Amino acid sequence: MPNDLVRRHAVTRSGTTGCPPLLLLHGFGCDQSIWEPVRPGLDPDFDVLSYDHLGSGLSDLNAYDERRYATVGGYVDDLVQLVRRLDLHDVALVGHSVGAAIGLLATIAEPERFSHLVLIGASPCYRDDDDYHGGYTEDDLRGLLDLIDADYLAWATGMTPAIMGNPDRPELSVALREQFLRLAPRIGRQFARVSFLGDYREMVEQVSVPTLVMQARSDIVVPEDVGHWLHGAIVGSELVVMDATGHCPHVSAPAETLQALRRFLGCDSRRAP
Incomplete structure (x- = not known):
């Protein structure tokens, strides 16, 4: 793999x-x-890749450019560059939350590179608008971003239990909080704006690759109505409303998540004699 992009995004391949x-x-x-x-449940059937968005995880913080990452476009361009540079084709793309929005927009930009799109806890718009229920009023979003601006670390510490849900398993919230706290506050504040203020509803109908929408129940971040909206807007898409609860079903319910992924991606059929 080309060393520049691998280092910049801490690309992992298994x-x-x-x-x-x-x-x-x-x-x-x-x-x-x-x-x-x-990941272990996907490794036997796929060449699995993941990476950190610029500013997150082990990515190269020196490469973070506030102008480039002031909109989702910078993140979409990163994804497209990586796929091109690694010469990947027929990619099954699985995105969570704003990662799902980034993936969705990348498949619109270069649909020939992708074979499948899976959206987990995705939202094309968090703001309520006429008949669209995104989950937040304008005042809600303004208040949320004000809290993040005032003290990102305190907000992350207080909110991660609600984001994860599953209060009977507090260790899941602790692990999520540790990830949130590794994000530099200045980057967290900007990435929050990119995540919560975007509106891609007019672009969703341009998705042309086979798509699975996975929506957990009792998700404080993305209401179930949004999953149904995406399913209706993406022609030919499939919708799975999971028994899992919270915003991170791939963490709280990995077996259920894997079952849906493997079925949609055709793992079992490839293994059939």
Whole structure:
């Protein structure tokens, strides 16, 4: 793999050589380690890649450019550059939260590179608008961003239990909080704006690759209505409303997540005699 992009994004590659490529994209506040609960279940059937968005995880903080990453476009361009430079084709793209939005926009930009798109806890717009229920009013979003601006670390510490859900397993929230706290506050504040203020509803209908929308129940970040909206807007898409709860079902319910992924990506059919 080209060393410049590998170092900049801390690209990780596992899985099985010669199998179809599968690329995992993490969301706001997290890093690529968020995929560890499901990665072993994907490795036997895929050439699995993941990376850290610039400013997150082990990415090169010196390469972070506030102008480039003031919009989601910088993150989409990073993804497209990586796929091109690594000469990946027929990529199964699995994104979580804003990582799902980044992946969705990348498949619109270069659909010929991608074979499947999986959206986990995705939202094209967090703001309520007429008949669209995004989960937040304008005042809600303004208040959220004010809290993040005032003290990102305090906000992250207080919010990660609600984001993760599953209060009977507090260790999951602790692990998520550790990831959020590794994100530099100045980057966290900007990435929050990119994540929560975007509106890609008019672009969603341009998605042309086979798509699976995975929506957990009782997700404080993305209401179930949004999953149904995405399913209706993406022609030919499939929707799975999971028994899992919280915003990170790949962490809280890895077996259920893997079952849906493997079915949609055709793992079982490839193994059939």
